[in-house]
Amino acid sequence: MRTVQLLRYLSDAPLRRRVTAATNKVEAFSGFSQWIGFGNGGVITDNDPVEQEKTAKSNALLTNAVIFHNALDIAEIVRQLQEEGHVIDPEDLAHMSPYLTEHIRRFGEYSTHELGIQPGQYDPHLDVDFSPLRGDGPRAPDGYGQAA
Numbered sequence: 001m002r003t004v005q006l007l008r009y010l011s012d013a014p015l016r017r018r019v020t021a022a023t024n025k026v027e028a029f030s031g032f033s034q035w036i037g038f039g040n041g042g043v044i045t046d047n048d049p050v051e052q053e054k055t056a057k058s059n060a061l062l063t064n065a066v067i068f069h070n071a072l073d074i075a076e077i078v079r080q081l082q083e084e085g086h087v088i089d090p091e092d093l094a095h096m097s098p099y100l101t102e103h104i105r106r107f108g109e110y111s112t113h114e115l116g117i118q119p120g121q122y123d124p125h126l127d128v129d130f131s132p133l134r135g136d137g138p139r140a141p142d143g144y145g146q147a148a
Contacts, residue, residue, distance in 0.1 A: 090129060
């Protein structure tokens, strides 16, 4: 079974591109998560499995919260660009990563006065046609319409 999969991988260029893309996404997430969990050099120093699980889940929660915040920021920027008359190419958005760190001050001072502010309702809609990337529009590039 392993040999068949390896031969299939070697002979199928679109499959290799999908596997490479999926691997890169996993590695990017892992690196981002490690960057978020910088305390103690990213090392869980407690030997208690319950405490280890708490640390890992806290890091996952914080990582996902920052990714969501980054995605909201990207969506807002896309909306602003569209209001200014720019046409947004879905191919360009497909190359955007929510693993942005430049704007995060890990060692800065943080204010908590904003914690009580109720956020506005989340609007998930972007006026961008993603169908060519999914393969349900005109011909999609190799490897885009299929899951990795």
